[in-house]
Amino acid sequence: MLFKLSRASMRKSFKDYLVLLFGLTMSIAIFYMFQTLAQNKVFLESNAMIGSIVFIFHVGTFILAAITIFYIFYATSFMLSMRQKELGMYMMLGAKKHKVTQLMFFETFFIGIISLAAGIVIGIGMSKGIAGLFMWQLDFSGEGFEAFYLSSMITTVIFYVILFFLTSIVNAAKIAGKSVLDLLHADRKQDTVKAKGSWTIVGVLFAILLIGVGYYAMINIAKLMQFGVIIAAITITLGTYLIFISLLPYVVKKLKGIRTLNEKGINSFTLAQLRFRMMNLTRVLGTVAMLVALGLGAMTAGIAFYHNVEKQAGMIYANDLAIHQPSDADKQIIEQLNTEEENFYHYKVDDDGVYFLKNDLIDHPPLFKAFNPESMELPKSERVTEPLSKDKYVLGDMPDEWFSVVNNELNAGYYMFGDREISIVDQENFEKIKGSKEIVVVAKLDDFTAALPQLEKLEAGQLTLAESLTGETPEITGSKYSNYLAFKGIASGTIFMGLFLGIAFLMMMASVLMFKLLSSANADAQRYSMLRKIGVRKSLLAKSIYRELFLLFLFPALVGLVHVIVGMQMFSFIIIEPYTKIWIPVGIFLLIYGVYYILTVQMYKRIVLPKEI
Amino acid sequence: MKQPVLQVNNLHKTYGKKGENLFSALNHVSFDMNQGEFVGIMGPSGAGKTTLLNVISTLDKASEGTIQIAGTNITEMKQGQLADFRSKQLGFIFQDFNLLENLTIYENIALPLSLQGVSTKKIKPAVSKVAVKLGIEGILEKYPVTISGGQKQRAAAARALVHEPAMILADEPTGALDSKNANSLMETIAQLNENHDVSIMLVTHDPLSASYCRRIMFIQDGKLYKEIHRDGSRMAFHQEILNVLAEFAAPEME
Numbered sequence: 001m002l003f004k005l006s007r008a009s010m011r012k013s014f015k016d017y018l019v020l021l022f023g024l025t026m027s028i029a030i031f032y033m034f035q036t037l038a039q040n041k042v043f044l045e046s047n048a049m050i051g052s053i054v055f056i057f058h059v060g061t062f063i064l065a066a067i068t069i070f071y072i073f074y075a076t077s078f079m080l081s082m083r084q085k086e087l088g089m090y091m092m093l094g095a096k097k098h099k100v101t102q103l104m105f106f107e108t109f110f111i112g113i114i115s116l117a118a119g120i121v122i123g124i125g126m127s128k129g130i131a132g133l134f135m136w137q138l139d140f141s142g143e144g145f146e147a148f149y150l151s152s153m154i155t156t157v158i159f160y161v162i163l164f165f166l167t168s169i170v171n172a173a174k175i176a177g178k179s180v181l182d183l184l185h186a187d188r189k190q191d192t193v194k195a196k197g198s199w200t201i202v203g204v205l206f207a208i209l210l211i212g213v214g215y216y217a218m219i220n221i222a223k224l225m226q227f228g229v230i231i232a233a234i235t236i237t238l239g240t241y242l243i244f245i246s247l248l249p250y251v252v253k254k255l256k257g258i259r260t261l262n263e264k265g266i267n268s269f270t271l272a273q274l275r276f277r278m279m280n281l282t283r284v285l286g287t288v289a290m291l292v293a294l295g296l297g298a299m300t301a302g303i304a305f306y307h308n309v310e311k312q313a314g315m316i317y318a319n320d321l322a323i324h325q326p327s328d329a330d331k332q333i334i335e336q337l338n339t340e341e342e343n344f345y346h347y348k349v350d351d352d353g354v355y356f357l358k359n360d361l362i363d364h365p366p367l368f369k370a371f372n373p374e375s376m377e378l379p380k381s382e383r384v385t386e387p388l389s390k391d392k393y394v395l396g397d398m399p400d401e402w403f404s405v406v407n408n409e410l411n412a413g414y415y416m417f418g419d420r421e422i423s424i425v426d427q428e429n430f431e432k433i434k435g436s437k438e439i440v441v442v443a444k445l446d447d448f449t450a451a452l453p454q455l456e457k458l459e460a461g462q463l464t465l466a467e468s469l470t471g472e473t474p475e476i477t478g479s480k481y482s483n484y485l486a487f488k489g490i491a492s493g494t495i496f497m498g499l500f501l502g503i504a505f506l507m508m509m510a511s512v513l514m515f516k517l518l519s520s521a522n523a524d525a526q527r528y529s530m531l532r533k534i535g536v537r538k539s540l541l542a543k544s545i546y547r548e549l550f551l552l553f554l555f556p557a558l559v560g561l562v563h564v565i566v567g568m569q570m571f572s573f574i575i576i577e578p579y580t581k582i583w584i585p586v587g588i589f590l591l592i593y594g595v596y597y598i599l600t601v602q603m604y605k606r607i608v609l610p611k612e613i
Numbered sequence: 614m615k616q617p618v619l620q621v622n623n624l625h626k627t628y629g630k631k632g633e634n635l636f637s638a639l640n641h642v643s644f645d646m647n648q649g650e651f652v653g654i655m656g657p658s659g660a661g662k663t664t665l666l667n668v669i670s671t672l673d674k675a676s677e678g679t680i681q682i683a684g685t686n687i688t689e690m691k692q693g694q695l696a697d698f699r700s701k702q703l704g705f706i707f708q709d710f711n712l713l714e715n716l717t718i719y720e721n722i723a724l725p726l727s728l729q730g731v732s733t734k735k736i737k738p739a740v741s742k743v744a745v746k747l748g749i750e751g752i753l754e755k756y757p758v759t760i761s762g763g764q765k766q767r768a769a770a771a772r773a774l775v776h777e778p779a780m781i782l783a784d785e786p787t788g789a790l791d792s793k794n795a796n797s798l799m800e801t802i803a804q805l806n807e808n809h810d811v812s813i814m815l816v817t818h819d820p821l822s823a824s825y826c827r828r829i830m831f832i833q834d835g836k837l838y839k840e841i842h843r844d845g846s847r848m849a850f851h852q853e854i855l856n857v858l859a860e861f862a863a864p865e866m867e
Contacts, residue, residue, distance in 0.1 A: 535700025
């Protein structure tokens with residue numbers, strides 16, 4: 001009988017359940033998405049640049065699980081608050097306590113199982129969609145990636161079934177521990193805010209200590225290795241939650257304590273809104289901060305790997321292109337490019353050798369990079385200064401700088417010319433050589449990545465030329481562009497993972513914030529309609545909403561951003577300059593976050609603000 | 614002769630669309646209320662009491678007719694102006710208290726002043742003064758959930774009074790209170806009227822609460838049905854009210 005009643009009432013307040021289901025489903029879908037990568041060892045190991053990638057994903061699973069536990073407990077406590085009044089009513093009408101307790105248990109579990117089924121289906125769909133999108137964008141085949149991955153599914157199911165079982169027990173136990181009257185009046189209770197000064201200081205100090213240890217571990221990752229990753233994961237997760245639990249109630253209480261601030265306009269209400277369900281709020285904000293850190297971190301790392309490709313490709317090249325024997329079409333393309341510097345060098349080529357004209361090289365000394373494998377610094381572009389005094393040099397006895405120029409900047413090597421001997425000769429010797437007189441164009445572009453499409457065409461021409469010179473088609477030409485392609489091939493798996501996870505985490509962040517707002521919207525709507533009755537202008541109510549939500553959005557974003565900026569240190573051992581163009585991912589994030597803030601405010605306003613007559 | 618604080622002229626309110634189920638909740642009602650008066654509105658359920666109150670309190674718009682409060686015609690005002698008007702000129706007491714449960718009693722009472730931009734220095738004495746009047750100075754730092762219904766209604770009355778509005782509108786203020794608390798609240802409201810010259814309009818169907826008024830208007834089916842004045846003791850007035858209410862029921866008895 002009671003079950004029938006509960007089913008009827010669940011159907012009645014379907015909208016509230018929909019909010020809950022949405023929140024849970026998103027969490028499950030994203031957990032599953034993460035697992036499709038994390039458990040696909042073959043894919044990870046063949047596509048990542050980081051050796052211990054599988055291990056890193058294990059740690060990621062741990063952090064995500066910790067966040068999820070916080071979130072699911074919070075979300076299901078919403079279920080409890082939604083149901084307790086009605087359950088109290090059943091008890092008032094004579095239902096036995098153990099029956100009601102049972103009912104709460106099964107309801108929570110039931111909702112959990114439904115969202116689990118929906119979450120996995122949606123998770124498969126999202127993995128497929130998002131993976132497909134990025135693979136297409138990155139031109140990355142992504143072999144081995146499967147959106148439908150059985151072992152990930154099993155892990156997700158086991159994890160969530162256990163989690164829902166636990167939360168159902170907690171909900172049931174909470175019901176069991178309350179009297180009928182407590183249940184009936186439960187919706188009018190507020191959290192008691194314990195914000196005693198001394199405990200706050202201890203809490204904040206401890207949180208800062210934890211985060212500090214985590215930061216230290218991330219910065220010194222080269223020394224601590226895997227151990228450092230584990231330390232950072234545990235301390236930063238705990239520290240982040242702790243800082244919200246200890247500091248936030250204190251800050252809001254202090255703000256409320258400032259009479260002139262609190263009693264100005266509608267501030268007392270805005271601040272009270274923040275303080276009223278502080279326990280829930282700290283959990284939500286901690287979760288959001290961690291998700292921002294993970295999502296933005298993954299995205300930033302992905303984009304950093306992307307920028308790294310060009311840097312790595314350009315490590316030994318001062319010039320961006322060296323085109324031998326350009327055709328008319330090639331010349332046209334080069335003319336259209338924005339070049340910072342462009343030089344022509346004459347050479348002759350016969351069956352035995354390639355002979356560069358010394359005068360050309362001395363008249364227009366080319367840029368080059370002195371690559372020193374022992375130095376951690378990026379080599380800078382320099383101009384050749386070593387004199388060429390002899391009449392003739394072969395590759396083996398050229399001064400170092402010139403060796404590097406011929407090999408890299410002029411791209412005169414095995415791929416282009418096969419077994420021919422490369423030499424530099426003076427005018428007199430040059431004239432004596434029988435062979436076709438040719439030219440190589442060397443140029444430095446102002447933006448290498450912007451010229452990729454043109455470079456692709458030029459590269460195709462060089463490949464045909466190499467074929468005609470050596471008799472076989474080389475796989476690469478040894479140019480900067482071919483180097484770039486090779487590095488990109490290696491990095492695109494890692495970039496893909498970063499972007500994929502970044503999007504997943506940011507989506508979960510959005511759903512957590514959304515859930516927090518929608519779940520409290522009903523109670524809030526009553527308060528706003530009351531304020532409207534006593535004569536608060538609608539514009540003022542809107543302002544209060546903008547401010548309240550701004551603070552909700554601001555705190556976690558700040559904390560998450562700091563985590564990311566420090567966390568990028570972890571990649572300094574593999575990325576040349578991890579902070580290059582960090583404003584791009586941060587900017588993208590701020591833009592998305594800002595738009596999301598505006599949308600949330602608009603939606604929330606529509607729900608809670610009373611309709612005008 | 615005192616100034617009229619409220620002038621209702623030919624007020625008409627219909628619900629529903631034209632042609633379908635048109636329902637007149639108020640049917641050409643006119644009356645005045647003077648500064649410092651304590652007026653009761655009575656009538657059976659569905660007579661139009663709440664509609665009248667909603668329209669006067671600017672929460673609802675009249676279909677026809679005009680309402681002037683303290684010399685201002687509120688039927689021609691826009692939404693924003695109405696909100697400002699409510700916050701300055703009117704004080705509300707509702708049956709279900711309508712206190713904000715996430716604010717302390719002090720903050721609840723201070724809210725109308727904060728909204729008008731009154732400085733903090735002036736807010737505190739104003740709140741203390743009105744709290745003393747209503748006898749709730751001891752519970753100012755508590756939250757609404759922790760106090761009794763009677764105390765909540767006093768707090769709501771304090772919030773309605775704190776900004777010294779032209780008029781107080783009370784909708785069944787004793788509806789959720791026991792008789793002891795109800796009487797003591799009505800006692801306080803009557804004193805506010807007598808000693809502090811506060812104009813009060815009270816909507817109720819409880820004869821005992823109504824007996825504290827100086828004048829009572831009965832409405833039925835959206836029309837003014839009868840008006841009685843209190844000349845003698847409260848006991849006698851109570852009896853007179855009961856007699857009128859008996860008349861309401863009488864036609865059905867026949």
